Amino acid sequence: MAVLPIKFTKTKRDKLAQVLWVLNWISVVTGIILFSLGIFLKVEINKRQDLMAESQLQSVPNMLIAVGLIACVINFLGGKICYDCVDTNKFLRWKLVMLPYIICTFFFTLSVLVGALMCYSMHGQLEEALTLGLRDAMRYYKDTDTPGRCFLKRTVDQLQIQFQCCGNEGYRDWFQIQWVSNRYLDMSQREVVDRLRSNVEGKYLMDGVPFSCCNVNSPRPCIQYQITNNSAHFNYDFHTEELNLWMKGCRQALRDYYTNIMHSVGLTVLIIWLFELSVLTGVRYLQTSLENVLRQGDPECESDGWLLENSFVETARSNFNIIKHLGKFNQINISSNGDPNIDKPPTAHYGPDNVPPKPLPMAS
């Protein structure tokens, strides 16, 4: 009861081998595509490393890179095998390799699928990494004189300009952070001292935002200081003013950006997985049909190809038994003292009528 058997004539087998040869080469190209998608993702994540806290995000691009390289190698080998399968003599070379090759490729396609699913499941990690990363970046915005943090101001400004966002969740996040360094605060001024004293932690907080939060679509010059104070500006109501600053938060902006990239990459990887699976199926049919040809002896005759020789259940059972016996191979039976002949039923053959001989009378 083979699973999905198909009859193959000689010409069909040859055509299948040729088609699979071409498809394997296309799969090498898709392997390169996977590899470059992984590199692209890695570069994109590294570009904004400053804004993301430590996380397992690097695992996804690394997985894609590894899978891409392995795909190239596996499909290159597959192409060679299929090229040789047209000729029954050359197939004999590969006969013993093909089944292990197919099993390896089967597990490999599973890892391609895992890679695709990882792309879709990265949401949670991404959100957390961005929240923590952005919060720290904003906190260290003013520390342009501290080594290791001196570029954070520039990174945050570039981010807010490029993604048209402000703050972590909105512009109000800047009100809770001291983003003006003490180096540029005139401590002799009463205003400044008052403000510092009125804050519990001694931070200089104000209702102002950096210039990079300014919206380019605003019809009026940007109001970045005293944002909540309507009387400080002519003809201004901060409740109704929507075009003055960017309204979106940078966490959401970055999350949307990376989610888009991941979804596109994930979709591409899924399509590649389907393609690899179909190539694997074709190679399996080719292998089984060629083996049947060899079994029948005549290279020109028809033969059957199948996915599994017996049904799923039986194949699973037989494989399970094989694995069990592999395990038993190493066990030592202690109870019988290592005697291989204990408990074995007698197998002596007593002649044509199989009658055990009469016991000889014992001398008394």
Add this chain to the structure above:
Amino acid sequence: MAVLKVTFTKTNRDKLAQVLWVLNWVSVVTGVTLFSLGLFLKVEIVKRRELMSKEIVSVPNMLICVGLTACAINFLGGKICYDCVDTTKFLRWKLLMLPYIICTFFFTFCILVGALMCYSMRNDLEESLFLGLRDAMRYYKDTDMPGRCYIKRTMDMLQMQFQCCGNGGYRDWFHIQWISNRYLDMTDSEVVERLRSNVEGKYLIDGVPFSCCGLHSLRPCIQHQITNNSAHYNYDYRKEELNLNRRGCRQALLEHYTQIMQSIGLIVLIIWLFEVSVLTGVRYLQTAMENVLRLGDPDSESDGWLLENSIADTARYNFNIIKNLGKCYQVDDDPNIDVPSSSLQAQENVPVKQIPVAR
């Protein structure tokens, strides 16, 4: 005295024809490249049309036309060279080949002109940018006027993207009112004073828009009261270099476009050299095939050359043709005037006796 004569055996001719067929197809691809370079340049110029007083259309249009013509010419050339392997098929193209070669020769001139135009666009561009940016800055505040409402956004995005400020520098903003009167409190005495102190009644300040702020600055951006050191703590505007973008936008845009055009010009020059070499090959093939037909034996050796006679002779010969073409259109009223008499009596040179008149 042929110019650069080369002897071709039959196999040489066939190989030349095949190589030229491949090269012609490669030239079709280079024609497509030229076309897309022209399109790219056009898009880049149209993107910043608002900042230029006069849109420069000649260079990209030239490249686009030349690219399309290259595709067509080389496609035809490919077909001709493909047929040249067979002497019978060559007869089809025999009469067409010389005009084709002359056309292609003038066409390669156009490519060279296109390449040189890329390098000479700079001056026009500089003037156009100067006037365009000056007007854009003037209309920066007019966000309520139709037709000018997007200039503020264009200018801000330009200054942020190219990290530049103003036309020649940030001081240009000091001479322009970039804050609209809609947002000026006319009841404030300061404002009224400032307006009155200006001859044209403009509200000028030593401040710049936020888009001039430098990204590399270590301190929060100072965009108002720039020249007033006492208005800010620990600030000296003469020493402060990172606070605002130092470069003028005219300079920045000019460099941007000059880079693009130099790259395009270089590529077009390389394509020109390639086309000239293909043309030379086609000329040799044409002359070799014609000589084969003249000799009559399709398998024999034949000579190929660039010009049959020396350059001076060919020039004189063509000049005479053109002169005679010109003479062809002159009309003489009486075609027989000044034509010496050609009757038999003239040969004997005996005058005719006069017939006596009756009285």
